[in-house]
Amino acid sequence: MTIPAERLDQLTHRFAELEARMASGTLEGEAFVAASRDYAELEPVARIAAEVKAMRAELPELEAMLADPEMKAMAEDELAAIRNRLPEAERQLAIAMLPRDSADARPAMLEIRAGTGGDEAALFAGDLYRMYERYAAERGWTVEPVSMSASDVGGFKEIVANVAGTGVFAKLKFESGVHRVQRVPETESGGRIHTSAATVAVLPEPDEVDVQIDAGDLKIDTYRASGAGGQHVNTTDSAIRITHLPTGTVVTCQDARSQHKNREKAMQVLRARLYEAQREATQGAEAEARKAMVGSGDRSERIRTYNYPQGRVTDHRIGLTLHKLPEIVAGTGLGELIDALIAEDEAKRLSALAE
Numbered sequence: 001m002t003i004p005a006e007r008l009d010q011l012t013h014r015f016a017e018l019e020a021r022m023a024s025g026t027l028e029g030e031a032f033v034a035a036s037r038d039y040a041e042l043e044p045v046a047r048i049a050a051e052v053k054a055m056r057a058e059l060p061e062l063e064a065m066l067a068d069p070e071m072k073a074m075a076e077d078e079l080a081a082i083r084n085r086l087p088e089a090e091r092q093l094a095i096a097m098l099p100r101d102s103a104d105a106r107p108a109m110l111e112i113r114a115g116t117g118g119d120e121a122a123l124f125a126g127d128l129y130r131m132y133e134r135y136a137a138e139r140g141w142t143v144e145p146v147s148m149s150a151s152d153v154g155g156f157k158e159i160v161a162n163v164a165g166t167g168v169f170a171k172l173k174f175e176s177g178v179h180r181v182q183r184v185p186e187t188e189s190g191g192r193i194h195t196s197a198a199t200v201a202v203l204p205e206p207d208e209v210d211v212q213i214d215a216g217d218l219k220i221d222t223y224r225a226s227g228a229g230g231q232h233v234n235t236t237d238s239a240i241r242i243t244h245l246p247t248g249t250v251v252t253c254q255d256a257r258s259q260h261k262n263r264e265k266a267m268q269v270l271r272a273r274l275y276e277a278q279r280e281a282t283q284g285a286e287a288e289a290r291k292a293m294v295g296s297g298d299r300s301e302r303i304r305t306y307n308y309p310q311g312r313v314t315d316h317r318i319g320l321t322l323h324k325l326p327e328i329v330a331g332t333g334l335g336e337l338i339d340a341l342i343a344e345d346e347a348k349r350l351s352a353l354a355e
Contacts, residue, residue: 117196
């Protein structure tokens, strides 16, 4: 996809203006924060645009040098190098200029729930959580559990965690859906392969200003925590259940010893769920486009199978199979799958723009 020269001029001019404003020392407070954010978003695009402009400008100069016998050999070499580099640089520029999801830079709420498969599904949910935890650690992100319900045999019936860092939602947003595992459970004496599932949802985490919640719309119940947790369990009404009456959204949290802390965490989850509902309602066309690409993010959609006997992981949305199951489950190999999904999304959006 070739970007018109006028568009390149606009980009480089806008970036030069922004750079001058940043260097002037006149920006303060919110204006400086906003300009810094714009600079960070525009800088990689402007850098590629400048590279493309420079290569395009060199082409006619080098072509003119072909007429000079003494310069011809050198000009031919440089022309070949530029003609080889330019298409890839233009492709990278087109990708960099694609409209971005406004939530891409946000932290995310990661929710994993055991699905069909009983105890084995809970164990698989635990495996998925540790996979994302290790992937996050590799990228320098932080993962903080917000709410969890442990299974009696290990793993989780449900776990909700906050993932914070640079570009979290952009990387994890295509992980939403049903993850299926095929393996022989530890409890299976006959050696039969079982199929179990867990559901993953990745929600961008909003700022408080993004979601206004009226206290009158909330029904808040307290109850005694249950499960493992020490002597305080079942001695105080520290667990919290919050119901958002207009939408019927229910959030529970019982992991902290303090009722105040549980309420704070439950509100964090509630805001994320309401924010995602708002995004879906206001971005109908974008949501349809995303669904046509690498999946809707719908929790009922089966997106990936982890086959232990064959040591493979298959992402059904893009038909990609990697025979690297141990590395992927360990988190170190997950990036290859995530990057393939992002590349597929970018390729299809580029194709849609070119039509």
